[in-house]
Each structure stands twice: as C-alpha cells, then as structure tokens.
Amino acid sequence: MSKTLSCLAVLMGLALGLTGCQLPLTRLNTPPSGSVLFQDDFSSPTGRWQMTLEDVGLAGAYKGTFRFLVKAPEVQIWSTPGLEFASARLEVDVARFGGPEENRMGLICRYRDPENYYFFIISGDGYYAVGKVTQGKPVLLGQEQMQYSAAIQTGWAINHLRADCVGNTLTFYVNYLPVALVHDDDHTTGDVGLLAGTFEQTGVDVIFDNFIVLQP
Structure with missing residues (x-):
C-alpha cells in the first residue's frame, strides 16, 4: 500500500x-457477494485444468463437459484449475455417464496438494459426505460414514452441487437443498476443483458441466 x-x-x-x-x-478490494470469481462450461479448452491419463483412470475435457473415468478400486482422481481462494462458493452440475451407481463425484476446496484439501461428494445411489484430507489421511466431518439423502437424484440424473467454504464453516447443498454443515480449521486457503472415485467396483464414469466459483 x-x-x-x-x-x-x-x-x-x-x-x-x-x-x-x-x-x-x-x-x-473484496468483490460483492455473488460476484463470479471463475467459471467454465467446458465448451472450449482453457488449459487451466489438470489432465490425468494413467492406468488407474483418466480426467479431461470431453464434448463440452469434464469427464472422469476411474479404472481401479478405491481410487480418487481430481482436477484443479490452478487458482487460490480463502472463502468461496462452488457450484457444478454432475451426472453418472457409465459404470456403477456406487461411486464418488463432487467438489473440492482449499486444495494445497494431494495430501491436504476438503471434499464434498455424492454417490449415484443417493449418499453424500463432507470430509478432509490432512497430511494424506482422509476423514469424514460430522459423520462416520456416507449418509443417504432424498435430495440426491439417483441413476443417470443430473445433480446440482454447491459447496460453501467460508471461514471455518463448510456447507454442502445438493439440488439447492442443504444436506450438511460442519466446522473445521485445518485448511484456510487453496485451489478448487472436481473429483471422482471408486469404492470396490471399478469403471466409475462421470461428467461435470457448468462449474462456477462465486464470492460467498
């Protein structure tokens, strides 16, 4: 100054x-609430998102969406656009494109590295969770296991996800309905992004669209 x-x-x-x-x-110089900080409808490559092409799976642009295909069991793949926010509101549309309903798909915030971030996930069979990875150790927050919610559209339906990371408060919405609110102080700033993963069954295939980051 x-x-x-x-x-x-x-x-x-x-x-x-x-x-x-x-x-x-x-x-x-704080943008007003609701201001768009970043958005991507994946209609054309921006070069910001990390691409993955490995034996365990792939992640990348696909016909106007961002697609994850996870080929190994108990694996989580993510992609980030290389940004940094302390507080942010994330929204995205996600749908199962193939593979089992028992899957993981969602948002991440305050990503520092592969061993430190928060995640907000749903499964194709109607379950959700909020959690964190700290020094490589994943832990669910406010719940011992994924919980069922009628707000989640199952099968091949599109779900609209929203994750608010504001201070030490993390709030998860599915299809505009709040499903979880937790507090945690471990991660204070970092990147945002998308993730998908498997449980025991492989072949999880999901697509994301209309990703947006807003000032909370």
Whole structure:
C-alpha cells in the first residue's frame, strides 16, 4: 500500500515526536457477494485444468463437459484449475455417464496438494459426505460414514452441487437443498476443483458441466 510523502515523514520521525498526519484508509478490494470469481462450461479448452491419463483412470475435457473415468478400486482422481481462494462458493452440475451407481463425484476446496484439501461428494445411489484430507489421511466431518439423502437424484440424473467454504464453516447443498454443515480449521486457503472415485467396483464414469466459483 502506498503512502503520501508527508505520512512517510511521520512514520520515519515517530521517535522525534512528529504528529499531525493521518494515514489514509485502505479500502479492501473484496468483490460483492455473488460476484463470479471463475467459471467454465467446458465448451472450449482453457488449459487451466489438470489432465490425468494413467492406468488407474483418466480426467479431461470431453464434448463440452469434464469427464472422469476411474479404472481401479478405491481410487480418487481430481482436477484443479490452478487458482487460490480463502472463502468461496462452488457450484457444478454432475451426472453418472457409465459404470456403477456406487461411486464418488463432487467438489473440492482449499486444495494445497494431494495430501491436504476438503471434499464434498455424492454417490449415484443417493449418499453424500463432507470430509478432509490432512497430511494424506482422509476423514469424514460430522459423520462416520456416507449418509443417504432424498435430495440426491439417483441413476443417470443430473445433480446440482454447491459447496460453501467460508471461514471455518463448510456447507454442502445438493439440488439447492442443504444436506450438511460442519466446522473445521485445518485448511484456510487453496485451489478448487472436481473429483471422482471408486469404492470396490471399478469403471466409475462421470461428467461435470457448468462449474462456477462465486464470492460467498
């Protein structure tokens, strides 16, 4: 932040008892609530998202969506656009494209590295969870296992997901209905993104569209 020359003189001469200058107020450049911070409908490649092409699965742009295909059991794959936010509201549309209903698909926030982030997931058979990975250890928050919610559309239906990461409060919405609210202090800032994963059955295939990050 720049200061006027007269105020600099005051700061440098405090020991001499100089007075009579007031430092200018600093206006915080925080976008208003609801402002779009980032969005991608995947209609054309932006080069921001991490692509995955490995034996365990793949992630990348596919016909105007972002697709995950997970080929190994008990594996989670994610992609991030290389951004950083402290507080953010994430929204996306997701649908099962193939594979078993028992899957994982959702959002992540405050991603620092593969061993530290928060996740918000649903499954194709109607279950949800909010959790974190800290130093590589995954833990669910506010629940011991994934919980069923009638808000989740099962089968091949499209689900609209929203995750609010604001301060130490994490709120998860499915199809505009709140399903979970938890508090945690471990992760304070980081990237945002998408994820998909398997349980015992392989071949999880999901697509995402209309990803948006808003100022909460």
